[in-house]
Amino acid sequence: MFRSLFLIAIVSLLSGCSSGTWGWYVVDPSTPAGQRNLWFLIDGLYYTIALSVTAILISIFLGLIVALPGLARQRPPRMFNRVYVELVRAVPILVLILWVYYGLPQVADISISVFWAGVLALAISDSAFQAEIFRAGIQSIDRGQHEAAHSISLTYADKMRYVILPQAIKRILPALGNQLVYMLKMSSLVSVIGMEELTRRANELVVTEYRPLEIYTVLVLEYLVLILVVSAGVRWLELRLAANDTR
Amino acid sequence: MTLSTPSSSPQPFIQLCNVDKFFGGFQALKDVSLDIQLGQKIVICGPSGSGKSTAIRCINRLEAHDAGTIAIDGVTIDDSAAARAVLRNNVGMVFQQFNLFPHLSILENLTLGPVRARGMAPAAARELAEYYLERVKIPEQINKFPTQLSGGQQQRVAIARALCMEPKIMLFDEPTSALDPEMIAEVLEVIEELAASGMTMICVTHEMGFAGHVADRMVFMDHGRIVEMAPPEQFFSAPESDRCKTFLQQILRN
Numbered sequence: 495m496f497r498s499l500f501l502i503a504i505v506s507l508l509s510g511c512s513s514g515t516w517g518w519y520v521v522d523p524s525t526p527a528g529q530r531n532l533w534f535l536i537d538g539l540y541y542t543i544a545l546s547v548t549a550i551l552i553s554i555f556l557g558l559i560v561a562l563p564g565l566a567r568q569r570p571p572r573m574f575n576r577v578y579v580e581l582v583r584a585v586p587i588l589v590l591i592l593w594v595y596y597g598l599p600q601v602a603d604i605s606i607s608v609f610w611a612g613v614l615a616l617a618i619s620d621s622a623f624q625a626e627i628f629r630a631g632i633q634s635i636d637r638g639q640h641e642a643a644h645s646i647s648l649t650y651a652d653k654m655r656y657v658i659l660p661q662a663i664k665r666i667l668p669a670l671g672n673q674l675v676y677m678l679k680m681s682s683l684v685s686v687i688g689m690e691e692l693t694r695r696a697n698e699l700v701v702t703e704y705r706p707l708e709i710y711t712v713l714v715l716e717y718l719v720l721i722l723v724v725s726a727g728v729r730w731l732e733l734r735l736a737a738n739d740t741r
Numbered sequence: 742m743t744l745s746t747p748s749s750s751p752q753p754f755i756q757l758c759n760v761d762k763f764f765g766g767f768q769a770l771k772d773v774s775l776d777i778q779l780g781q782k783i784v785i786c787g788p789s790g791s792g793k794s795t796a797i798r799c800i801n802r803l804e805a806h807d808a809g810t811i812a813i814d815g816v817t818i819d820d821s822a823a824a825r826a827v828l829r830n831n832v833g834m835v836f837q838q839f840n841l842f843p844h845l846s847i848l849e850n851l852t853l854g855p856v857r858a859r860g861m862a863p864a865a866a867r868e869l870a871e872y873y874l875e876r877v878k879i880p881e882q883i884n885k886f887p888t889q890l891s892g893g894q895q896q897r898v899a900i901a902r903a904l905c906m907e908p909k910i911m912l913f914d915e916p917t918s919a920l921d922p923e924m925i926a927e928v929l930e931v932i933e934e935l936a937a938s939g940m941t942m943i944c945v946t947h948e949m950g951f952a953g954h955v956a957d958r959m960v961f962m963d964h965g966r967i968v969e970m971a972p973p974e975q976f977f978s979a980p981e982s983d984r985c986k987t988f989l990q991q992i993l994r995n
């Protein structure tokens with residue numbers, strides 16, 4: 495909180511120096527118009543969060559599905575893992591968003607809403623990174639844990655569910671937190687296909703009010719606060735899990 | 742000691758027949774054959790890298806052998822469902838490094854196998870866990886986590902975890918090698934009591950005093966082969982091969 499206030503001060507100073515004339519009235523909460531504009535901007539938060547959270551849940555699931563074959567002893571499943579990861583990582587997120595929204599309906603003969611096109615593109619793009627994170631996390635678990643699970647005759651699925659993944663997820667939590675932050679930022683790209691999230695709202699207001707400096711500054715602050723809050727939440731969760739370890 | 746040797750049945754409970762195992766180009770087991778009857782206790786010793794661990798890990802399929810056959814209760818050990826069932830119902834294992842599940846409580850460590858692999862009801866599994874924790878003499882630790890226990894206590898939990906699967910045979914791979922000296926006795930005592938109760942055991946260990954008490958047969962391995970196999974009296978007093986003599990001199994000197 496303290497840090498964000500400090501940044502507000504810096505940014506206002508900068509804007510004051512360069513432009514000379516202030517335009518903060520567009521988002522002045524003490525005037526009805528400013529208040530309305532401010533709410534219009536903040537309202538985009540709903541879709542930014544909904545997009546990012548839905549996408550990260552799907553990408554975690556996809557990532558896990560792609561990571562497991564990467565750990566197999568046989569070559570074909572490992573090849574599948576490598577090809578998926580390399581392919582998906584090579585496509586820019588913005589391109590993937592455009593392709594899923596405009597291209598996929600023609601290929602698959604389905605109609606897809608802006609929201610789900612955005613979620614799908616973000617999730618697929620992120621799943622390659624999730625797959626790598628999960629693979630590294632699972633590989634970091636001591637071999638003895640697999641052997642102990644084998645010695646009490648657990649099936650592969652039970653071994654993963656009860657022994658390996660709970661330990662792996664605890665270890666990769668910081669990385670998953672980073673991915674969520676990354677996802678929140680990348681969700682701004684979905685504005686190009688018309689998703690009414692934070693960035694799109696700001697763009698629309700700039701068009702009608704013609705105050706880019708002030709409005710985009712508010713946008714920067716919105717992302718900043720959002721991400722600081724999420725980071726703090728992730729850190730809190732990590733600390734709590736770490737505390738559980740030394741019971 | 743020899744009095745406790747059970748009468749031999751026509752088919753051994755565990756049978757290793759000309760088993761070879763390769764790691765890449767390196768041969769870790771060479772033509773290993775070994776018959777074990779129900780109730781027998783085998784102690785395997787030998788220098789580091791001689792293939793002791795590999796031998797018992799092939800028995801419960803932690804490693805797949807490359808040639809020869811391993812059979813338990815008449816069932817060939819391979820990747821089949823039948824082999825998995827035989828292993829599940831008959832074979833428990835205790836590791837040098839305990840390998841307890843650090844994120845689970847002692848109770849959960851003990852009940853995971855019975856509930857998930859044997860389909861036991863949680864309440865019944867809990868009773869089983871309590872019973873075996875009593876047998877390894879740490880019933881009061883049931884709600885703790887592995888890191889809160891001493892090494893000796895952790896290894897006893899690991900023994901109880903294996904026993905909760907109610908196996909007919911227990912495999913021990915150097916169960917006391919990772920322990921501080923003052924904790925070795927408490928773990929050996931538990932294993933000796935288990936042996937006295939009639940459990941079939943294969944134990945890799947260099948604790949020769951314990952081996953002399955417990956073993957029906959001593960097995961000495963070197964360079965992937967079983968070099969010598971004899972009852973303990975004979976094994977310790979009159980080893981045949983020079984390699985075994987040298988090894989015993991080195992071990993007994995410490």
Ligand SMILES: Nc1ncnc2c1ncn2[C@@H]1O[C@H](COP(=O)(O)OP(=O)(O)OP(=O)(O)O)[C@@H](O)[C@H]1O
Nearest residue numbers: 764765767769787788789790791792793794795796
């Ligand atoms: N997974 C593996 N990959 C490659 N080589 C291996 C592997 N496991 C064991 N070996 C090799 O096989 C040989 C036998 O190993 P093993 O662990 O059975 O020996 P050991 O008799 O148990 O020795 P120690 O007393 O050190 O435990 C060793 O030379 C070892 O380096």
Ligand SMILES: [Mg+2]
Nearest residue numbers: 793794795914
């Ligand atoms: Mg070994």
